[in-house]
Amino acid sequence: MYMYYGITMVFFTVFWVCHIYIYINNMTLFIFYHVSYQNVTPFLCIIIALHSVEYHVLPCDICIINCILLLQVTVRDALNQAMDEELERDERVFLLGEEVAQYDGAYKVSRGLWKKYGDKRIIDTPITEMGFAGIAVGAAMAGLRPICEFMTFNFSMQAIDQVINSAAKTYYMSAGRQSVPIVFRGPNGASAGVAAQHSQCFAAWYGHCPGLKVVSPWSAEDARGLLKSAIRDDNPVVFLENELMYGVPFEMSEESQSKDFLIPIGKAKIERQGNHITVVSHSRMVSLCLDAAAVLAKEGIECEVINMRTIRPLDAEAIETSVMKTNHLITVEGGWPQFGVGGEILARIMEGPAFNYLDAPAVRVTGVDIPMPYAKILEDNSVPQIKDIIFSVKKTLNA
Amino acid sequence: IYRMMQTIRRMELKADQLYKQKIIRGFCHLYDGQEACAVGIETGINLSDHLITAYRAHGYTLTRGGTVREIMAELTGRRGGIAKGKGGSMHMYTKHFYGGNGIVGAQVPLGAGVALACKYLGNNEICVCLYGDGAANQGQIFETYNMASLWKLPCIFICENNKYGMGTSVERASTSTHYFKKGDFIPGLRMDGMDVLCVREATKFAAEHCRSGKGPILMELQTYRYHGHSMSDPGISYRTREEIQEVRSKSDPISMLKDRMLSNNMASVEELKEIDVEVRKEIEEAAQFATTDPEPPLEDLCN
Secondary structure, rough: OOHHHHHHHHHHHHHHOOOOOHHHHHHHHHHHHHHHOOOOOHHHHHHHHHHHHHOOOOOHHHHHHHHHHHHHHHHHHHHHHHHHHHHHHOOEEEEOOOOOOOOOOOOOOOOOOHHHHOOOEEEOOOOOOOHHHHHHHHHHHHEEEEEEOOOOOHHHHHHHEEEEEEEHHHHHHHHOOOOOOEEEEOOOOOOOOOOHHHOOOOOHHHHHOOOOOOEEOOOOHHHHHHHHHHHOOOOOEEEEOHHOOOOOOOOOOOHHHHHOOOOOOOOEEEEEOOOOEEEEEEOOHHHHHHHHHHHHHOOOOOOEEEEEEEEOOOOHHHHHHHHHHHHHHHEEOOOOOOOOHHHHHHHHHHHOOHHOOOOOOOOOEEEOOOOOOOOHHHOOOOOOHHHHHHHHHHHHOOO | OOHHHHHHHHHHHHHHHHHHHHOOOOOOOOOOOOOOHHHHHHHOOOOOOOOOOOOOOOOHHHOOOOHHHHHHHHHHOOOOOOOOOOOOOOOEEEEOOOOOOOOOOOOHHHHHHHHHHHHHHHHOOOOOEEEEHHHHHHHHHHHHHHHHHHHOOEEEEEEEEEEEEEEEEEHHHOOOOOHOOOOOOOEEEEOOOOHHHHHHHHHHHHHHHHOOOOOEEEEEEEOOOOOOOHHHHOOOOOHHHHHHHHHHHHHHHHHHHOOOOOOOOOOOOOHHHHHHHHHHHHHHHHHHHHHHHHOOHHHHHHH
């Protein structure tokens, strides 16, 4: 994947040198593509073709641009496509939440869906989380497959009784008689400048509860495959997105474009192989871990970066296998330190076979134990930064 | 109808006995006195319709298709219980019956959700969504009234007003005790919840209203429970024995029906007595099963 991208970049660079004028105009189209959030690639081909005369673009430029454009999908679009495809595939799937229909989604994740599917399947709700979450759970009990959007997971606290007591516990309490095939989704964790009441991470809270599956995607591919799996899962799934990741483009493989592309819930992914230390993370923090790993690689430290993908059930085996290879472990998360995701991972490592392989105590890198402040300098220092990860890695390795 | 009410009455009294013998443990909220509500409602709807209620649910579990055996075995926590011993008194489920819900008021949005599914699937079914006078002030209920009314969900909201929310009388809990009016734009009816035929006719009316696409409707059933809030509540610290006695003698739902049937020559004394005997037998057998059936196997713990 990276190699393919590299080759196209080489070609692109060569032609870029020769066609600077054309490059500038094409980049405008490139940016336009991302900003518009629509899957207009075929349309774009025509635009480029029409403009090619004007901008003296060579046919190969068009191919390269199209190739690059085709493979780049933002997390937002991936989520949108996943929902679109699942809505199409199963009549019982529907979406409800605040502003999901006519507003196209508070963060535009459900853009275009109301236009396509109408009032019956894309439902705007009043600002009554406890009520509409309960209604969604009831609909799931009666045989539908709702996607219940919380504008952010901070507001899910209003409805948390319905998520835990009505959704999560019911399958067990009814001895398997009553299932609740619902997905609760929405942005989780810190955003930018939204302050304390809008920045909490709920991975640990929901990860604590039996009866729920809790998923935390990082890349566009994660978002697509995991959301599809979540919708098709007969259990209640809490799907923790990240607002800062919505606009980030990722390469998507050919295979991941298939309508039946599913990523299994409960399996982590090794995003980067390494031998010196295991770095476990989820959601946006994976980006920072990979950036930190790139910096550390220059100093000869090879990090193995694991993207958890799922919080519950936790893929302890993947982490253990890695730790048994690298002998060192740190966890990185945006949430608060006490009773958190990192705490659980460390406890599992202690209790499992990997403990004997540790050459140093495992360490957690987390958000600071305070309500999120507003001022940028304070906010920036309330969540892990690349330098914090680098510091932790080095400290663990030198211990 | 008579048999069903008598069965509920006998079953609840048996449960009282078993609880005092410590064979049933935990929470046990008994329904005796309110039989006319459960039975009247069930006869006003179809089995294919849906129903959800709170924790005083044994009567509804029966009317919705559960057997006395399964219910009692669930109360005693045995593997033959309707939820295999995993749910207990408050978490019993049958087809189109969604419990049995422990959190006060939480079942109301759930019920509206079921109604949404009925409308979505276009199956002409409705959902009966019950709650008590204690729950009636819950915020989520008002949230639900709004959405049910906005989206015209085929939902019958029913408030079983037995005059006490645990130990708090309605006068001490609500500024307005006109529970049937709390639905704002949702039309509301209030009726005698001790008269099973009245409940039946009202339910039929309400069901027709919902099925015709007019949206939700609200019913307040004025009823009474003989037992305390639960088995740990003697029920006499916040009300007088005289009050309970008066209801028993003047407005007992089973007696009222019996008198009506006899005075209209719909049944003879012997026929009713025969039913009573059969019911007692059924309850005895069920209790026998419930006390002898083994507990769930440990393997079931994580299954």
